[in-house]
Amino acid sequence: MPEQSRTKLRRKPRRGSHDRDVLNGILDEAVVCHLGITDEGGLPVVTPTLHVRVENRVYVHGSAASRTLRSSNHSDICLTATLIDGLVLGRSAMHHSANYRSVMLFGKGEQVEDSQEKRDALKALIEKLIPGRWADIRQPTDQELRATSVLRIPIDEASAKIRNGPPMDDEADLELPVWAGVVGMRQVFDGARPDQHLLRDVTCPEYIADLIS
């Protein structure tokens, strides 16, 4: 992922809604992000975690949030979400790269205390991954919500980095008889495996069939 082929988009008010849409689109499409913290000893720790964007905030929950929350004196975080769109094959070794879209979000995580905000964040997370799921499932109890850590990260300082398009070979290499181009990549759903304890009359709901079709 060479620096020269990156388009860096700083989300600043004067850049208008376009950049924000780009940022939001990447955050919304990425299933997981990687949450970086600096631990008590000053060492970096990067943890994968599910995330969801709601307006101008990102929520993560679970153990990643807990770990970050425990590092309360070092609560600066960097949340990075990356989508790989393809492998870029140049005619020379040096011009091999990847097409990707990535967002880096810097800020301080804030522990969500409000029960309704926690509930809304969990709902948004599940609906992001499986639209239509929330109405189908047992809702969280107050006790479950109290036992859940949810971290909120405001989208204040963020940047998107994007590489797309063909290889950028050296002019002199264009005459080489070497195949060059882009091999596309994407993440796909790959069937649904019912739980073995499923009640007999429970069939796969339409919103899951839609997802995997």
Next chain:
Amino acid sequence: MPEQSRTKLRRKPRRGSHDRDVLNGILDEAVVCHLGITDEGGLPVVTPTLHVRVENRVYVHGSAASRTLRSSNHSDICLTATLIDGLVLGRSAMHHSANYRSVMLFGKGEQVEDSQEKRDALKALIEKLIPGRWADIRQPTDQELRATSVLRIPIDEASAKIRNGPPMDDEADLELPVWAGVVGMRQVFDGARPDQHLLRDVTCPEYIADLIS
């Protein structure tokens, strides 16, 4: 990704080759990793980058390596590679999760100075992504190699975290008439788009056709 459903495998000599094989398998299958550093101000920075494992070392190159290398006084890194295998759908909101395999690698990055080691690392990186490619392309010149940053991270302190299998619903929820199970996910290749400047008699090589078939 709740903590209770994780299997944590510490790679220690006494755990034998099994854990090491698991670690290696995840590192080898993941196209990108996320490289975390602590910057001069003590803040975490997490950058996506291509990586390759060669025996007991991981190499990254390009801008991520450069940035890490510039932070020479804070050269502890955490390299995390994650594969998403599926979405886990429980009967209750709290038992929604993801199946995944992840490796966290802690250590100090070492700048590769030796020209042959740089060349070998680039070859390994390209061959990891597109087996058969190296023999086909223009090799790096000495000048190109000098201009390239390659970072070597020894696999000394590393752990794998894996969640797989069905949802782990509460006993009392098993009677709910709610579909539960796992929706599989995987990353796939998605066709090859030739560069527009390709010479007319250059066809798509077999090693690329094999990759995308």
